[in-house]
Amino acid sequence: xxxxxxxxxxxxxxxxxxxxxxxxxxxxxxxxxxxxxxxxxxxxxxxxxxxxxxxxxxxxxxxxxxxxxxxxxxxxxxxxxxxxxxxxxxxxxxxxxxxxxxxxxxxxxxxxxxxxxxxxxxxxxxxxxxxxxxxxxxxxxxxxxxxxxxxxxxxxxxxxxxxxxxxxxxxxxxxxxxxxxxxxxxxxxxxxxxxxxxxxxxxxxxxx
Amino acid sequence: xxxxxxxxxxxxxxxxxxxxxxxxxxxxxxxxxxxxxxxxxxxxxxxxxxxxxxxxxxxxxxxxxxxxxxxxxxxxxxxxxxxxxxxxxxxxxxxxxxxxxxxxxxxxxxxxxxxxxxxxxxxxxxxxxxxxxxxxxxxxxxxxxxxxxxxxxxxxxxxxxxxxxxxxxxxxxxxxxxxxxxxxxxxxxxxxxxxxxxxxxxxxxxxxxxxxxxxxxxxxxxxxxxxxxxxxxxxxxxx
Numbered sequence: 001x002x003x004x005x006x007x008x009x010x011x012x013x014x015x016x017x018x019x020x021x022x023x024x025x026x027x028x029x030x031x032x033x034x035x036x037x038x039x040x041x042x043x044x045x046x047x048x049x050x051x052x053x054x055x056x057x058x059x060x061x062x063x064x065x066x067x068x069x070x071x072x073x074x075x076x077x078x079x080x081x082x083x084x085x086x087x088x089x090x091x092x093x094x095x096x097x098x099x100x101x102x103x104x105x106x107x108x109x110x111x112x113x114x115x116x117x118x119x120x121x122x123x124x125x126x127x128x129x130x131x132x133x134x135x136x137x138x139x140x141x142x143x144x145x146x147x148x149x150x151x152x153x154x155x156x157x158x159x160x161x162x163x164x165x166x167x168x169x170x171x172x173x174x175x176x177x178x179x180x181x182x183x184x185x186x187x188x189x190x191x192x193x194x195x196x197x198x199x200x201x202x203x204x205x206x207x208x
Numbered sequence: 209x210x211x212x213x214x215x216x217x218x219x220x221x222x223x224x225x226x227x228x229x230x231x232x233x234x235x236x237x238x239x240x241x242x243x244x245x246x247x248x249x250x251x252x253x254x255x256x257x258x259x260x261x262x263x264x265x266x267x268x269x270x271x272x273x274x275x276x277x278x279x280x281x282x283x284x285x286x287x288x289x290x291x292x293x294x295x296x297x298x299x300x301x302x303x304x305x306x307x308x309x310x311x312x313x314x315x316x317x318x319x320x321x322x323x324x325x326x327x328x329x330x331x332x333x334x335x336x337x338x339x340x341x342x343x344x345x346x347x348x349x350x351x352x353x354x355x356x357x358x359x360x361x362x363x364x365x366x367x368x369x370x371x372x373x374x375x376x377x378x379x380x381x382x383x384x385x386x387x388x389x390x391x392x393x394x395x396x397x398x399x400x401x402x403x404x405x406x407x408x409x410x411x412x413x414x415x416x417x418x419x420x421x422x423x424x425x426x427x428x429x430x431x432x433x434x435x436x437x438x439x440x441x442x443x444x445x446x447x
Binding site for chain 1: 245246247249250251252253254255276277278281282284285
């Protein structure tokens with residue numbers, strides 16, 4: 001299957017499903033080192049996205065990403081709203097009017113999403129945030145595309161790297177977000193935003 | 209020049225309560241609260257922040273005070289969706305929400321422009337330590353991180369002690385006048401040991417009518433700063 005509009009819509013539906021499935025886990029992760037609302041906020045956001053998806057007439061992956069962006073920004077209520085919302089908004093701009101994403105466009109989309117999160121939240125790799133999943137994902141995608149892999153393989157490389165990146169946050173002290181108030185006590189806990197980012201990218205692979 | 213103030217908090221009660229505190233001292237300033245999620249929970253609302261900015265759109269400048277992380281992130285995101293003209297008039301302060309809002313509101317009430325209101329909010333951050341008793345006793349400039357003792361290098365110092373003659377003493381409006389005058393001079397100025405450019409530090413002194421006010425300055429404009437401030441106190445702040 002090519003990475004077309006049907007794929008983008010399926011990705012969103014699968015993302016909503018995986019966030020719903022992991023809602024309790026994400027709440028627990030966030031309760032350990034944050035304010036405990038990450039799972040609930042994201043779940044509420046993607047439920048709103050699903051409702052909007054039913055009413056929308058979407059012709060490009062970019063249009064799908066834009067719809068997700070506006071719904072997340074207006075309904076999430078926590079940091080995940082502006083952060084994921086900005087990621088999808090920048091992804092939509094990078095996807096442009098393309099009806100399907102080739103490997104290079106996919107890398108551009110993922111890079112724009114990551115850069116959007118960085119410009120919004122000012123986090124770097126090692127700060128124990130969602131960037132610890134996103135930057136390895138972007139790097140792995142770029143390497144796979146450069147090696148001539150198919151869009152599906154590029155996506156898989158990104159999702160695998162995001163999962164490993166999320167795991168890497170266990171050992172980190174947080175320098176951004178609510179967990180940064182905890183100092184060393186955040187060590188041994190996974191960053192919920194990095195974990196949800198890994199789930200989002202895994203859903204993209206499952207849809208392809 | 210009018211400045212409106214938007215207070216963005218995770219909690220509707222904190223945002224409204226902060227506005228209520230500030231309004232007590234700045235009755236004519238447009239203050240808008242944007243707290244909590246659209247469902248009334250803890251969090252920040254893109255819609256409420258956007259609506260709050262639109263409500264203040266008639267002001268020449270809009271200053272936004274936030275509490276925690278996502279309040280800033282959601283505000284920044286809301287700014288991205290505004291018209292260029294409106295966005296250019298919105299300024300986000302990183303001052304502590306309650307102290308910063310009170311300071312900003314008093315500066316806006318006394319006719320301060322956006323820069324003066326932002327500076328007043330920023331000065332609120334160091335006010336707590338600056339008003340500490342040890343610091344006040346010694347008059348050392350170490351209490352406030354943003355005070356530089358530039359005068360020590362060129363040896364320009366000046367001081368004067370005057371009596372407060374106006375009925376209400378150094379309360380909000382006179383304190384704001386005092387800060388505005390102090391800020392005009394290239395000098396490190398202290399009043400009864402606290403930073404004379406920090407509105408909250410001066411208000412925390414709570415000096416009533418009849419109190420002695422000791423003004424000390426160091427730096428190139430030290431003499432002019434002390435003279436202007438002493439005249440201001442003697443004039444009774446126009447009361």
